Amino acid sequence: MSGKLINGKEIGDLIRQSIQLEVNDLKEQGITPGLAVILVGDNPASKTYVSNKQKSCEQMGIYSELIELSEDISEETLLSEIDKLNADTAIDGILVQLPLPKHIDEQNVIAAISPEKDVDGFHPESVGKMMLGQPTYLPCTPFGVMKLLEYANIDVAGKHAVIIGRSHIVGVPMGQLLLQKDATVTYCHSKTPNLAAMTTQADILVVATGRAKMIGAEHVKEGAVVIDVGINRDENNKLCGDVDLDSVIDKVSAITPVPKGVGPMTITMLLFNTLQSAKRRFTQDK
Numbered sequence: 001m002s003g004k005l006i007n008g009k010e011i012g013d014l015i016r017q018s019i020q021l022e023v024n025d026l027k028e029q030g031i032t033p034g035l036a037v038i039l040v041g042d043n044p045a046s047k048t049y050v051s052n053k054q055k056s057c058e059q060m061g062i063y064s065e066l067i068e069l070s071e072d073i074s075e076e077t078l079l080s081e082i083d084k085l086n087a088d089t090a091i092d093g094i095l096v097q098l099p100l101p102k103h104i105d106e107q108n109v110i111a112a113i114s115p116e117k118d119v120d121g122f123h124p125e126s127v128g129k130m131m132l133g134q135p136t137y138l139p140c141t142p143f144g145v146m147k148l149l150e151y152a153n154i155d156v157a158g159k160h161a162v163i164i165g166r167s168h169i170v171g172v173p174m175g176q177l178l179l180q181k182d183a184t185v186t187y188c189h190s191k192t193p194n195l196a197a198m199t200t201q202a203d204i205l206v207v208a209t210g211r212a213k214m215i216g217a218e219h220v221k222e223g224a225v226v227i228d229v230g231i232n233r234d235e236n237n238k239l240c241g242d243v244d245l246d247s248v249i250d251k252v253s254a255i256t257p258v259p260k261g262v263g264p265m266t267i268t269m270l271l272f273n274t275l276q277s278a279k280r281r282f283t284q285d286k
């Protein structure tokens with residue numbers, strides 16, 4: 001039997017409808033949420049993601065500002081742009097599109113964003129709070145995956161979740177969020193020997209390797225839920241994930257496709273975080 005496809009586009013649209021209602025409410029009270037996106041250089045994929053973020057803001061009536069900087073900009077100039085946005089009262093959320101050119105220290109840049117406007121959830125203060133289970137902005141992709149699981153009625157408590165990948169923006173926080181929902185979590189990565197021996201134990205397998213179609217039927221347990229975070233191009237330049245969907249579809253109980261799986265949720269949760277930040281204006285004004 002074929003596994004169910006978890007449609008991130010549909011689930012994202014549902015969540016966006018409730019965000020829209022809250023944005024409308026805020027606007028009636030004189031507050032327009034604002035997001036600033038900084039794009040350094042001209043990486044084509046980054047340009048597409050940034051343009052999609054802007055379009056999504058526009059559709060919702062969220063104010064958005066794009067700061068485009070050249071590839072050879074100094075770290076100092078980038079930091080001063082962030083300072084300006086930190087002080088700008090029309091801006092609730094600041095996001096620096098990653099990856100950054102190699103001569104810029106990503107961690108310095110992220111740390112310069114005011115934690116109150118860190119709608120990407122990458123600032124050390126946000127990460128620390130997430131680890132402690134305290135309220136904070138959650139990183140959009142793992143947050144989106146948790147929402148997908150919730151909307152698809154997949155209970156993670158007591159399940160064995162195996163995560164392939166240990167990036168700060170996906171793998172590591174993903175494990176933490178699953179742990180907080182009582183999953184038993186195992187991390188795998190490029191140095192894990194005998195990957196299939198680990199992944200075939202997974203009730204929930206989250207794949208974030210950045211390698212096209214790396215995971216096949218031999219890596220998954222019968223009836224597993226597979227979450228594919230990868231976005232790659234195959235030999236025909238078609239979008240594909242880190243999982244070979246055709247190879248695993250008859251073995252899994254549910255899987256996120258690429259496109260229209262995890263990807264659309266990343267921007268949905270960014271809108272959600274920006275809305276949460278805009279709501280702070282009430283408490284600040286009092």
Ligand SMILES: Nc1nc2c(c(=O)[nH]1)N[C@@H](CN(C=O)c1ccc(C(=O)N[C@@H](CCC(=O)O)C(=O)O)cc1)CN2
Pocket residue numbers: 048049095096097098099120140141169231239258259260261262263264265266267
């Ligand atoms: N500052 C950040 N940089 C990056 C993040 C991030 O969360 N914050 N994540 C990724 C890229 N990303 C958002 O920035 C992102 C990736 C993919 C999608 C998406 O909707 N994908 C679609 C396919 C889109 C396509 O045609 O290429 C899908 O999967 O259906 C949205 C956002 C790295 N950088």
